[in-house]
Amino acid sequence: DAGITQSPRYKITETGRQVTLMCHQTWSHSYMFWYRQDLGHGLRLIYYSAAADITDKGEVPDGYVVSRSKTENFPLTLESATRSQTSVYFCASRGTDSNQPQHFGDGTRLSIL
Amino acid sequence: GQQLNQSPQSMFIQEGEDVSMNCTSSSIFNTWLWYKQEPGEGPVLLIALYKAGELTSNGRLTAQFGITRKDSFLNISASIPSDVGIYFCAGRPSGSARQLTFGSGTQLTV
Numbered sequence: 001d002a003g004i005t006q007s008p009r010y011k012i013t014e015t016g017r018q019v020t021l022m023c024h025q026t027w028s029h030s031y032m033f034w035y036r037q038d039l040g041h042g043l044r045l046i047y048y049s050a051a052a053d054i055t056d057k058g059e060v061p062d063g064y065v066v067s068r069s070k071t072e073n074f075p076l077t078l079e080s081a082t083r084s085q086t087s088v089y090f091c092a093s094r095g096t097d098s099n100q101p102q103h104f105g106d107g108t109r110l111s112i113l
Numbered sequence: 114g115q116q117l118n119q120s121p122q123s124m125f126i127q128e129g130e131d132v133s134m135n136c137t138s139s140s141i142f143n144t145w146l147w148y149k150q151e152p153g154e155g156p157v158l159l160i161a162l163y164k165a166g167e168l169t170s171n172g173r174l175t176a177q178f179g180i181t182r183k184d185s186f187l188n189i190s191a192s193i194p195s196d197v198g199i200y201f202c203a204g205r206p207s208g209s210a211r212q213l214t215f216g217s218g219t220q221l222t223v
Contacts, residue, residue, distance in 0.1 A: 033212070042119075042201065042217040043156070058212065090155050098205060099163055101146050102213060104155030 003027065006091050006105035014113050019078045021108045023091030029103075030096045032074035034058075034066065036087040037107070043090065049074055081112045119202050119216030126223055132189040134219045136202035144205040145178050145185035146213070151198045159200075160187070182207075194223050 045058030148156035162178035
């Protein structure tokens, strides 16, 4: 059972390029999340979505764009990548009940040169 | 945003030893979660806590939801090499539909 999958697992790109990270979940979870993980900061929420066509900013949304046209997919786009966006990105999902725990993908390691 | 203070940042222990780590907040939380992350993987849920005072075990792991609702503890008994990883606490602040706040993690080396 795939659960939640992220692609690509690794990506190297250059400053100024557009990059899209994909996230797909098979649980029909309403909520999906994007985090970035950096040394010393733990996991910081970038954007989240409560349902298809509903998205909200998290703690560090600047420089990122999300969309959710289908419940199972939640792509994250860096429209013009900067070096400060070099990080490991995690997607997560959960059901409707806010007490339900989030389940994470295996991450995308993004390097911006 | 909400701040979670997780300690210690890292631990080096001998196999067989018990381990304790904790998270504290200045705000009240309704939910506490403990995750473990191994290299190259995403965090995996270990224990979820929903009530103040709740004590929950998962094998050799035991976690508690603090009475004040501002802290949580994770204990690992008789550590083994596969316990190596980063342990994260996460909490959901009370009120509205706020999302999870994560601690900065405890790196455990056995």
